[in-house]
Amino acid sequence: MDLHNPWLDAGVARVAADPAAITRLFAAAARHCGRADLPDPPGWTADQAARARLLLALPATELPGRLDDLYRHGDATEKLAVLKALPLLPIGAAAVPLLHDAIRTNDTRLVAAALGPYARHLDQAAWRQAVLKCVFMGIPLAVVDGLTDRADPELAVMTAGLRDEREAAGRPFPDDARTLLDKIETEV
Amino acid sequence: MRIFDPHIHMTSRTTDDYQRMAAAGVRALVEPAFWLGQPRTGPGSFADYFDSLVGWEPFRAAQFGIRHHATIALNPKEANDPRCREALALVPRYLDKDSVVAVGEVGYDAMTPEEDEVFAAQLAMAVEYELPALVHTPHRDKARGVDRTLAVVEESGLAPERVVVDHLNEVTVAAVHDAGCWMGFSIYPDTKMSPDRMVDILRDHGLDRILVNSAADWGRSDPLLTLRTGEAMLAAGFTADDVDKVLWRNPVEFYGQSGRLDLTESAATAATFEGSSILRGGS
Numbered sequence: 001m002d003l004h005n006p007w008l009d010a011g012v013a014r015v016a017a018d019p020a021a022i023t024r025l026f027a028a029a030a031r032h033c034g035r036a037d038l039p040d041p042p043g044w045t046a047d048q049a050a051r052a053r054l055l056l057a058l059p060a061t062e063l064p065g066r067l068d069d070l071y072r073h074g075d076a077t078e079k080l081a082v083l084k085a086l087p088l089l090p091i092g093a094a095a096v097p098l099l100h101d102a103i104r105t106n107d108t109r110l111v112a113a114a115l116g117p118y119a120r121h122l123d124q125a126a127w128r129q130a131v132l133k134c135v136f137m138g139i140p141l142a143v144v145d146g147l148t149d150r151a152d153p154e155l156a157v158m159t160a161g162l163r164d165e166r167e168a169a170g171r172p173f174p175d176d177a178r179t180l181l182d183k184i185e186t187e188v
Numbered sequence: 189m190r191i192f193d194p195h196i197h198m199t200s201r202t203t204d205d206y207q208r209m210a211a212a213g214v215r216a217l218v219e220p221a222f223w224l225g226q227p228r229t230g231p232g233s234f235a236d237y238f239d240s241l242v243g244w245e246p247f248r249a250a251q252f253g254i255r256h257h258a259t260i261a262l263n264p265k266e267a268n269d270p271r272c273r274e275a276l277a278l279v280p281r282y283l284d285k286d287s288v289v290a291v292g293e294v295g296y297d298a299m300t301p302e303e304d305e306v307f308a309a310q311l312a313m314a315v316e317y318e319l320p321a322l323v324h325t326p327h328r329d330k331a332r333g334v335d336r337t338l339a340v341v342e343e344s345g346l347a348p349e350r351v352v353v354d355h356l357n358e359v360t361v362a363a364v365h366d367a368g369c370w371m372g373f374s375i376y377p378d379t380k381m382s383p384d385r386m387v388d389i390l391r392d393h394g395l396d397r398i399l400v401n402s403a404a405d406w407g408r409s410d411p412l413l414t415l416r417t418g419e420a421m422l423a424a425g426f427t428a429d430d431v432d433k434v435l436w437r438n439p440v441e442f443y444g445q446s447g448r449l450d451l452t453e454s455a456a457t458a459a460t461f462e463g464s465s466i467l468r469g470g471s
Contacts, residue, residue: 023281024284027281027284027285027286028284030286031286031447031448073235073239073281075239075242075243075246075285075286075287076242076243076244076246076247077286078285079243105244106244107243107244107247109247
């Protein structure tokens with residue numbers, strides 16, 4: 001994350017020296033760094049990049065506890081920023097409970113963010129349910145990291161079931177899910 | 189007619205109501221923290237509620253292009269329940285959130301010593317976090333409640349133009365007007381204020397520092413009574429610009445004092461992917 005401004009640079013230094021300072025800085029980040037889409041990395045906004053820098057400034061021993069607290073007490077944009085930052089942080093699989101929480105919500109932004117690269121730590125059953133939830137909610141499957149590598153026959157059975165229900169009801173079924181089904185069935 | 193409802197409890201409304209409100213011209217609203225109809229039993233219940241006010245409700249509103257902001261506080265009713273008192277410690281954390289534009293609803297319900305303490309503590313938070321305050325006035329013993337409210341506000345050091353005193357009526361409006369605070373009116377089908385009575389107050393007191401809301405909570409209420417009040421103003425000879433001042437520019441001016449009001453159009457759809465779960469009727 002190469003986003004820099006004086007407020008953020010000072011905030012990063014403060015968090016390194018006083019980890020508790022991240023609570024208020026994390027909440028205020030968008031007001032000081034903006035919310036615009038960044039050209040690099042693509043798919044990131046300025047507040048998400050700023051929040052990722054703050055998280056990266058935390059001492060490793062503080063990170064898991066602080067991360068959990070910032071997510072649990074975050075508004076939707078803070079939760080989103082935590083989820084987007086997960087693959088960049090040295091936390092192993094410790095933040096998987098946050099993915100489960102995000103996938104339980106009906107906020108399409110959180111569900112989508114939970115299926116980024118960090119979702120490799122999700123077990124296969126939870127991951128399949130989350131992918132199917134994307135289809136159900138109309139979230140483009142392009143958000144799912146490593147989709148075709150991880151898709152398996154069980155996901156095909158579940159997806160085909162949803163397709164059959166939709167067709168029986170005369171309701172549309174997303175094209176990207178149809179493409180996924182074709183691909184899994186061809187490979188098996 | 190563009191409408192900003194400065195006080196509406198969307199938690200108690202269905203998603204269909206958001207749709208009807210958007211169709212009626214509501215583009216922005218503020219949802220103040222209050223009780224939930226059923227009394228809460230502890231601080232965890234408040235945390236979930238506050239999370240919803242800065243998470244799920246803004247998402248739900250955005251499906252219909254409505255900007256959702258909130259005010260956060262431990263409400264006066266539940267300030268009296270010792271099991272809920274710890275919720276006061278949760279409030280500051282939420283006052284830091286981007287979409288929180290005031291401390292509220294604070295004020296009095298039954299005017300107990302517990303309410304005194306919690307009211308004063310939260311006005312001090314408004315000073316510390318540089319936020320305006322939304323002050324509820326009691327439904328019983330209202331006139332004396334309003335006088336006492338204004339005395340507490342004055343003592344707090346919070347500038348009167350950063351305070352709205354809500355749920356006013358013909359009897360209580362003058363004292364708040366004279367104190368220099370904003371005057372809030374909740375328009376209800378049967379109680380508090382009606383559209384026609386609101387028009388009379390606007391005629392008598394002018395359009396400055398007045399906020400008109402539907403409150404729309406767990407009682408018999410109607411989220412479109414802001415629109416009905418605008419219509420009643422037009423029928424009584426007020427201009428479209430007068431209506432825009434009362435129903436849009438006034439709330440923008442009041443909550444704009446937070447420095448956090450975000451009314452950008454593009455953000456209205458940012459929360460959705462094509463065909464979100466709510467619009468599709470998902471579970």
